[in-house]
Amino acid sequence: MVSMKDISQKCGVSIATVSKSLNDHSDIGETTKNYIKKTAKEMGYFPNSSARALKTNKTYNIGVLFVDEAQSGLTHAYFSHVLDSFKVTAEKKGYDITFISRNNVHKSMSYLEHSKYRGVDGVVIACVDFHDPEVLELVRSDLPVVTIDYTFNNRIAIVSDNIKGMNDLISFIYEMGHRRIAYIHGADSSVTQNRVGSFYKTLDSLGITVPDEYVKEGIYIDTESSAYLTKELLDLKESPTCIIYPDDFSSIGGINVIKESGLRIPEDISVAGYDGTELSQVLDPKLTTLKQDTKSIGKFAAEKLINLIEKPKIAILERVVVEGEVLRGGSVGKIGNNS
Amino acid sequence: MVSMKDISQKCGVSIATVSKSLNDHSDIGETTKNYIKKTAKEMGYFPNSSARALKTNKTYNIGVLFVDEAQSGLTHAYFSHVLDSFKVTAEKKGYDITFISRNNVHKSMSYLEHSKYRGVDGVVIACVDFHDPEVLELVRSDLPVVTIDYTFNNRIAIVSDNIKGMNDLISFIYEMGHRRIAYIHGADSSVTQNRVGSFYKTLDSLGITVPDEYVKEGIYIDTESSAYLTKELLDLKESPTCIIYPDDFSSIGGINVIKESGLRIPEDISVAGYDGTELSQVLDPKLTTLKQDTKSIGKFAAEKLINLIEKPKIAILERVVVEGEVLRGGSVGKIGNNS
DNA sequence: TTAAGTTACGAAAACGATTAAGTAACAAAA
DNA sequence: TTTTGTTACTTAATCGTTTTCGTAACTTAA
Numbered sequence: 001m002v003s004m005k006d007i008s009q010k011c012g013v014s015i016a017t018v019s020k021s022l023n024d025h026s027d028i029g030e031t032t033k034n035y036i037k038k039t040a041k042e043m044g045y046f047p048n049s050s051a052r053a054l055k056t057n058k059t060y061n062i063g064v065l066f067v068d069e070a071q072s073g074l075t076h077a078y079f080s081h082v083l084d085s086f087k088v089t090a091e092k093k094g095y096d097i098t099f100i101s102r103n104n105v106h107k108s109m110s111y112l113e114h115s116k117y118r119g120v121d122g123v124v125i126a127c128v129d130f131h132d133p134e135v136l137e138l139v140r141s142d143l144p145v146v147t148i149d150y151t152f153n154n155r156i157a158i159v160s161d162n163i164k165g166m167n168d169l170i171s172f173i174y175e176m177g178h179r180r181i182a183y184i185h186g187a188d189s190s191v192t193q194n195r196v197g198s199f200y201k202t203l204d205s206l207g208i209t210v211p212d213e214y215v216k217e218g219i220y221i222d223t224e225s226s227a228y229l230t231k232e233l234l235d236l237k238e239s240p241t242c243i244i245y246p247d248d249f250s251s252i253g254g255i256n257v258i259k260e261s262g263l264r265i266p267e268d269i270s271v272a273g274y275d276g277t278e279l280s281q282v283l284d285p286k287l288t289t290l291k292q293d294t295k296s297i298g299k300f301a302a303e304k305l306i307n308l309i310e311k312p313k314i315a316i317l318e319r320v321v322v323e324g325e326v327l328r329g330g331s332v333g334k335i336g337n338n339s
Numbered sequence: 340m341v342s343m344k345d346i347s348q349k350c351g352v353s354i355a356t357v358s359k360s361l362n363d364h365s366d367i368g369e370t371t372k373n374y375i376k377k378t379a380k381e382m383g384y385f386p387n388s389s390a391r392a393l394k395t396n397k398t399y400n401i402g403v404l405f406v407d408e409a410q411s412g413l414t415h416a417y418f419s420h421v422l423d424s425f426k427v428t429a430e431k432k433g434y435d436i437t438f439i440s441r442n443n444v445h446k447s448m449s450y451l452e453h454s455k456y457r458g459v460d461g462v463v464i465a466c467v468d469f470h471d472p473e474v475l476e477l478v479r480s481d482l483p484v485v486t487i488d489y490t491f492n493n494r495i496a497i498v499s500d501n502i503k504g505m506n507d508l509i510s511f512i513y514e515m516g517h518r519r520i521a522y523i524h525g526a527d528s529s530v531t532q533n534r535v536g537s538f539y540k541t542l543d544s545l546g547i548t549v550p551d552e553y554v555k556e557g558i559y560i561d562t563e564s565s566a567y568l569t570k571e572l573l574d575l576k577e578s579p580t581c582i583i584y585p586d587d588f589s590s591i592g593g594i595n596v597i598k599e600s601g602l603r604i605p606e607d608i609s610v611a612g613y614d615g616t617e618l619s620q621v622l623d624p625k626l627t628t629l630k631q632d633t634k635s636i637g638k639f640a641a642e643k644l645i646n647l648i649e650k651p652k653i654a655i656l657e658r659v660v661v662e663g664e665v666l667r668g669g670s671v672g673k674i675g676n677n678s
Numbered sequence: 679t680t681a682a683g684t685t686a687c688g689a690a691a692a693c694g695a696t697t698a699a700g701t702a703a704c705a706a707a708a
Numbered sequence: 709t710t711t712t713g714t715t716a717c718t719t720a721a722t723c724g725t726t727t728t729c730g731t732a733a734c735t736t737a738a
């Protein structure tokens with residue numbers, strides 16, 4: 001690789017002059033500056049990021065920490081969409097992204113240590129177990145951090161509005177005439193808590209009391225549990241007219257069970273998902289679901305994090321709440337005037 | 340961060356001694372070595388990767404280049420699985436991964452330049468347009484490279500065995516009694532060519548002539564085109580008894596059309612996908628598909644690339660072909676003895 | 679006793695950049 | 709004319725490592 005030294009020799013100036021020219025310092029003459037820039041380009045110069053990082057303590061690299069219960073890693077539908085948007089936004093601002101993990105050969109390296117080792121300028125944390133001591137260590141460190149879908153006291157957070165999301169979803173289902181609404185939710189987490197809380201609150205404000213049997217704990221992205229729990233719901237004396245699933249994918253488990261028992265969707269029973277993945281829109285009938293705005297979430301996360309990195313004084317500690325949108329698929333049907 | 344300097348002061352030795360101790364050089368006494376290692380651990384020392392990279396020209400960082408037609412980025416089902424496996428394997432060997440892209444703020448930076456700028460030790464290339472001049476520049480460079488699903492002359496390649504895969508898939512379908520088999524394939528690419536080629540060859544060797552109308556060019560991961568083309572197939576005077584789709588996801592488009600036209604799967608018509616994603620296994624009936632061994636592909640890619648990086652002399656130029664497996668779902672039904 | 683060899687460490691240069699401080703050369707002000 | 713101020717550079721230190729080359733101190737062989 002061609003270095004500043006090479007350019008300085010070719011141009012007959014000092015290395016410092018080259019550095020300052022390329023970084024547009026004001027104390028270099030216009031002609032020299034242009035000449036150097038031109039030769040640099042001609043010679044195919046690109047800065048050595050390691051050298052620059054060593055000196056400036058800035059890597060233009062952002063760490064991504066993501067671990068989920070299912071170890072689905074990058075294949076996680078929701079996260080991969082958020083990450084993709086994050087990546088695109090970050091790259092536009094000159095940042096690359098690197099994964100922070102513990103698979104590392106340096107077994108003893110914690111997330112924080114890994115981050116410091118790589119010298120990332122900041123870290124985005126998503127979908128992990130936020131009670132993990134190592135995650136807490138990272139959150140409490142002096143590194144710029146934004147969290148996704150979880151809020152810490154002194155950290156910027158980007159959260160999907162699960163409360164409004166669930167409220168909107170249920171309101172739509174209610175408007176369609178449903179009064180017996182069941183909810184198979186995912187494993188316990190702050191996201192789940194918000195959704196479940198909102199589920200109860202919304203129905204309560206609509207004057208509906210939810211039987212205990214209507215709320216069941218399932219597993220995210222798991223069709224077996226959703227299938228099993230759906231059976232339980234169908235076997236109830238008074239079974240629900242609509243079932244909400246933890247997410248789009250797991251709704252398929254329920255849908256299959258429903259069809260097997262000879263029921264039709266939405267004529268006999270309605271179903272709804274959550275996430276608004278591509279999948280939900282190709283099912284037949286289309287799945288009614290709450291589309292989380294993964295694009296905005298990823299974009300905001302990147303913007304806020306980079307802002308925090310570059311202007312730590314000005315950056316404000318905020319909690320950005322990103323609203324979703326109800327996708328009114330045909331899987332939730334209209335029920336007669338039995339208001 | 341604590342540096343070698345801090346350790347050297349605490350231990351009363353030179354920086355060189357610290358460095359050599361931590362790197363297990365033979366010219367340091369056992370006692371000193373142990374003492375230094377112990378203090379290093381106590382002080383929470385971790386090497387500064389930038390400094391090390393600057394000096395050694397080794398970053399323990401691998402670049403990942405992935406661009407697909409659909410710009411689906413990380414959300415690409417096949418690729419995200421391959422990448423996840425790649426990532427896990429690489430991390431186990433102490434390598435982190437960084438994405439190589441062109442979204443970068445340094446607009447003029449090519450893939451190769453980006454790679455050199457970041458100083459990645461090697462690059463894995465997948466699913467991109469392998470005719471892109473920039474990709475070629477990278478492939479022809481002096482950087483260690485492995486490609487996935489495409490073979491260059493002087494490069495290690497890991498390829499999914501699309502020829503055998505399609506052969507196996509069709510053989511199974513044939514065994515189930517099908518003789519009129521249609522194939523909606525994806526956009527042109529070497530992967531597609533292999534599959535289509537194998538499709539024709541296999542059927543030919545089974546003594547079946549494929550009518551031109553049975554082979555249609557669709558789009559990967561696209562349900563609209565698969566739906567549209569399925570309609571065309573159903574409208575034929577002599578429509579196929581089985582339709583193979585570009586991939587699992589797009590098969591849904593076809594399945595919906597089939598159901599809408601009142602046909603049952605597999606009683607009236609059979610369908611098959613390709614990939615073997617989770618999705619294929621939760622459809623009802625389960626989709627018959629060819630499961631590509633994404634785990635092995637990612638793992639091999641990482642292993643071969645790291646081997647090439649660490650032992651460039653010994654590493655052999657090979658083309659690793661990874662076989663898939665037919666998942667015999669219920670979507671392909673048995674047809675009577677009309678051999 | 680002396681030469682040669684071994685062991686265990688240190689000094690210093692180098693990787694490629696950034697930047698504070700210094701310095702010529704020249705112009706403008708007093 | 710002298711002082712002061714600009715402008716346009718250069719020098720040199722520095723970031724945290726690695727590594728080559730020395731070099732004491734001690735051991736062994738002659």
